[in-house]
Amino acid sequence: MTDSLAVAVNRDGLHTLAVPTKFEASGPFDVSLHNHGEAAHVHLNLDDRLSDIARIGATNHYVDAGESRTITVETRDPSGWPSDTVRGKLKVVVGHGQETHYVDVTLDRTAANGTVRVDPELGKPNRDPDPELPPLARIVPVVVLGSVAVLLAIGAVFTGGGIDILVGGLAIVAATLCAAAAYYLLG
Structure with missing residues (x-):
């Protein structure tokens, strides 16, 4: 009109x-x-x-x-x-x-x-391949790796001999991986 x-x-x-x-x-x-x-x-x-x-x-x-x-x-x-x-x-x-x-x-x-002008870019699909993970899925790897580190540390305490060094080293590696996963997934 x-x-x-x-x-x-x-x-x-x-x-x-x-x-x-x-x-x-x-x-x-x-x-x-x-x-x-x-x-x-x-x-x-x-x-x-x-x-x-x-x-x-x-x-x-x-x-x-x-x-x-x-x-x-x-x-x-x-x-x-x-x-x-x-x-x-x-x-x-x-x-x-x-x-x-x-x-x-x-x-x-x-x-x-009364019309609203819309940016044509809004009609294009989102090409972002990294969708947001739900909070529970983000924390599961941290809990699993943390549990492995604790189990290895407990095993090192109860074992004797030369295997203590191997189990302690694995515990350190597991704890490092757990910290890296927590930093990446929660940060």
């Missing part, structure tokens, strides 16, 4: 205008001219800021007595706007300059039909 700015021409007498002082749109909009009296020429002009992103096909519009006419103000693709919000003035003139009104126009591309 296109926003519409209503302009009443000759409602309060010959060459008079009734125009809102402010107007907001999210993109292209219409200027609806409603002539309540004698035929008239209505001129529409955009200031420099608005004319950077918008345009009117023709600036001079003849509106016959009792006639309504709609003029579309086209805008560039919002991605080409200098910012999300552009403010400027629309000049409305009747009777070849006898009456002039300025409308403060705000074009806000973020309000476009």
